Amino acid sequence: RLISNLETTREKLIHLVLIGEPGLLDILDSHALRQMxxxxxxxxxxxxxxxxxxxxYIRHRLSTASAGSPVLFDPGALRIVYRYARGNPRRIDAVCEAALAAAFSAGRKTVGEEAARAAVSKMAQTEAGRTTRLRHRGLLAAGAGCLLAVAVGVFAVHTWRPGTAVAPPPTAASEPEAAAVHIVKKPVPTALPAEEIIPPRAVPPVPETSAAPPAVTSTTLPAPLPTAGSVPETSPPQTHSVQVGAFLLYENAARLVARLAAKGYEARVFEAVDGAGRRWYTVRIGDYPSPADARSQAESFTRAEGMQSIVRPYGKF
Incomplete structure (x- = not known):
């Protein structure tokens, strides 16, 4: 970071280039390296x-690394390398190195299809061995889990005795009955087991407080008052959104959404078409009812993540 501060009034004196795998982006976006x-x-x-x-790419690497005339790959060998590597530079380097070793062992200056197939076979065996080791580790972990489950089952069988029951915790039924009537919403069974039938209790007479009983006007219970959960909540209309990226490829937008979601942002992909007919995949992290709210969130996001953000009209590009 200190080296990058070396500059004149017109330009930087030192330019740094960082090259790595896709995980490098996650490292640079982390909180520890946010300044970088x-x-x-x-x-x-x-x-x-x-x-x-x-x-x-292969011809360039050979011309750069060769001291004299570069070693050649015939077209068939190049096709075999491409079918195996699928355009991944690291896999290309690995299989080409194995093919060069096979051609050198055969005393040839040109890598043909035979050497390329031998290199691919060697790489496949190496990957198969790695996969087998991972599978064995998974089987060992699964076996350990099964043994643990069996041990827990054996322990439960030996500690449980038939006919014993755990006393239930005291409930509201053990308290004195209140005068108010409570409506029970849980379904009541039609019949109780023989040992659980509760005999009726004698109800003591209640002294009358008036000369005549109150008149019953209706047998229908009054409708319950609306609760907070039953009243639909209305939210103000959303007018603006915070946009933090725009891509021509959906994969790049989805990758950014995944990184932001891992940090707790509610990110989503919004598709839009510009005036030239190009389809853009924009990444947005929130919708707000006013430009001021959206601008405040955009400024907070830029300060926290070090990424550019702009305010866009809701549902528009």
Whole structure:
């Protein structure tokens, strides 16, 4: 960070280039390195190479690394490498290194299809061994879980005795009955077991407080008052949204949404078409009823994450 401060009135004296796997973006977006991430002015993410790009990449690497005339890959070998690596530069480097070793062992200066197939077979065996080790670890973990479940079951069988019951905690039924009538919403069984039938109790006479009983006007219970949960809540209409990114590829927008969701933001992808007919995938983190609320959230997001944010009209690009 201190080195990046070296600059003149016109330009920076030192330009730093960071190259890494996709996880590097998550590291730069972390809270610990937020100051470093804020100084990144240009970000570029490399996608899978095409077959032609893979061939050009291999030729460039060979011309750079060769002291004399570069070693050649014939077209069949290049196709085999591309089908295996699927445009991943790291896999391309690994399989080409194995193919060069196979061609050198055979005393050839050109890597043919045979050497490329041998390299792919070697890489596949290495990956299969790694997968087998991971599968064995998973089986060991599953076996340990089964043993633990069996141990818990055996312990439960030996500690439980038939005919014993745990006394239920005291409930409201043990308290004196109140004068008010409570409406029970739980379904009542039609019959109780023989040992649970409660004999009727004698009700003591209640002294009359008036000469005549009150007149019954209706047998219908009054409707319950509306509660807070039954009254529909109305929210003010949303007029503006906070936008934190715009991409031409949906995958890039979805990746940013996943990173923001991991940090607790309610991010979503909003599609829009510009005047040139291009489809954009924008990332938005909230909708607000006024421009001031949206602007406040945008400023808070920029301060916390070091990313640019703008306020857009709700539902518009």
């Amino acid at each position: 991430g804020q100084r990144v002015s240009v970000r570029c993410e490399l996608g899978p190479l095409s077959e032609d790009e893979t061939s050009a």
